[in-house]
Every structure is written in structure tokens, then in C-alpha cells.
Amino acid sequence: MELAHLRALVMIASKRHFGQAATELGITQPALTQRIQALERGLGAQLMTRNARRVELTELGEELLLYASRLVEIEDEAKRRIADHVAGRGGRLRIAYLLDGDVPLQSSTVATFRRLFPGVTVEVSVATSETNLRALACRSIDAAFIELPAAIPIGISKYSSGRCYQLFLVLPASHHLSKQRFIRVDELRGAPLSLPTGTTNQAFVSALTRWFRRHLGDDLNVVAHEATDQAIEAVASGGLSCLAVVRCSPVRLQAKHVLFRPLKPAPVVQFALAYRSEDKSSILENLLNVLAQVESVTPLDAIRHGEPL
Secondary structure, three states: OOHHHHHHHHHHHHHOOHHHHHHHHOOOHHHHHHHHHHHHHHHOOOOEEEOOOOEEEOHHHHHHHHHHHHHHHHHHHHHHHHHHHHHOOOEEEEEEEEOOOOHHHHHHHHHHHHHHOOOEEEEEEEEOHHHHHHHHHOOOOOEEEEEEOOOOOOOEEEEEEEEEEEEEEEEEOOOOOOOOOOEEHHHHOOOEEEEEOOOOOHHHHHHHHHHHHHHHHHHOEEEEEEOHHHHHHHHHHOOOOOEEEEEOOHHHOOOOOEEEEEEEOEEEEEEEEEEEOOOOOHHHHHHHHHHHHHHHHOOOOOOOOEEEO
16 A cells, blocks of 8 residues: 555545645546555455546445554654754754853843744753864764854854953952952953963963953963853852952852952954754754844844954
């Protein structure tokens, strides 16, 4: 039995008329008759009777219709699912957020993608740039938000958005610079500083160090490297006797006993979405389109006097 023959049986049972059934299937009536005859020959039994007005299924025809309907439904469902995968409307997307990254852009991108493509199962995680890039290379995720500069592995491409986020200086509320709305970089000459740890993104930390050296020269005094949360807590508790430079989005600029102040000029980090170069899927294409749309309308505070790393 061929599915085309079973589909013909199902359509005739629905319309009870050969002409109408042939029209629905997009074939001629003689072609439809040949399909039914081939089905009956293969089974060695008559499946229907017909007169000028109506078609009736035999008892065996009604029995076969139960199975034929299920098989046709399975074929239709398979075609729909494959079409959805090809068009990027179905399947799975594993995407990693960037820790301490651009929270509004990341969350809005994923939320919009979920709304526009509800048939795609979206799995999210969160990690640093280096961890996200390793996960991409190992194929455990499909796309990842990262910061630039970064060491991009071979086989990984990136969509560099036009958005940047700036770094902030964390200082105790009692610090003599705390009353200023921003801190000039030259005011940090010789001051003990904590920079982000290189385990999160060594390329970024190296670029940040070079940026400070351009402004402070030999007066750059780095005494520690700490992750964002640990640096903020250490400054707040008095356990870090220096000022901390951290990645931080505006939604996180709240903590007890510490203040966050922008630097002038502001060191800024570019935001990007990384993915495997070989990935030509419609799901990825749709994700990139969504990101481009969202970044054009998602508010971002203007960064004055910013200098990319």
C-alpha cells in the first residue's frame, strides 16, 4: 500500500464523491480511480461501491479507513514539522546569556524570539564570554552573547551589534571621590585598583589593562583581579583596600555601602552574538534578525566620552 493510495481512500470517504475528492487532491478523476483500483488489487478486495450520485465504503473499506486516516495524519504532521524546521518555526535553540552583559538587550531578544517563534523550544544558560565560546565550539549550545574583545575560536562567527556597555568604578561610600558624579581616569594615578579576573575573558582583561596604561602609564597600580560580584562584596565589606573596576549593567547598580561611578573617558565594551560559522539554519537566521530589530528599539543610556577597548 502506498500513502498516496490511502490518502485517496480517506478523501473519498470524506467527500463521498470521486469528482470532489479528485479536486481536493489536485489530480484528475481518472487518476484518482487508478489509485483506488491499485489499492484494491493490492489487497485483493473491493473497498467501495459507487453510483452516479454517491460513493459508499464496503465493510472492509471502513476497516481500512481507520488505519489509513491515522497514517495520513502522521504523514501530514511529519510534513508540518519538517517545514517548520526548515523555516525556523520549529526545533530547538540553545542560547547562552553573557554574565554581567547587556541585560535589557539579552532578555528582550530572547523574549521576542519566543513570542515570534512559539514552536521553537528555547533553552537558556548564562556564563562568561570564554565559557560561552567554549560551549559553542563543543556544540553544547547554538548561540551565545559575548563581549568584545575576545579570543574567537576557529569556526565561530559573530554578529557585532552597535551597542556597547561601559565599565564602572566601585568605591566605598566614605571614599573621598564618592561625591563626584564621575571619576576622571587621571584621578586614579597610583590608586590601588582591582580589575576583572582574566578567567572570564583574558582578551578583554588584557585590552582593559592596555587602556588604563595608555591613560596612567607606569602609575597604573593593579593589586587584585576579582570577578564582579566578589569585587563588589569585597569593597562593601572593607575586605578590598582598593577601588574595583567592574562590568556592570545599569540594573545592577545597587549595593549596600558602595557607590558606582562612571569613568571619564568611559572604557566601553562592545556586545556581540557568537555562533558556529557552519550554522546556516533558519532558526539562527531568525534569531539574528530578531536581535537586529530589538537592538534598534531597546533603550540604552548614552555613553559620553566613551572609548572602546
